[in-house]
Amino acid sequence: MEIRDLGEQGLLAMVKRFCPLEVVGDDGAVVTPVADQSVVVTTDMLVEGCHFSDRTTPPPQWDGDP
Secondary structure, three states: OOHHHHHHHHHHHHHHOOOOHHHEOOOEEEEEEEOOEEEEEEOOOOOEOOOEOOOOOOHHHOOOOO
């Protein structure tokens, strides 16, 4: 089986079995670059036509700020 066969939710379900629930999500990851220090790394994207429309949403609002 390959990751692409699992899909995002299937992969998350598999990972959650081995991690505390508070450290697994679909938009971020908790990493420990050095002992006793954790950092949350996250990324996201907005796609015009999928998450917003340039016909109904002015550019200043594309980043999610009011």
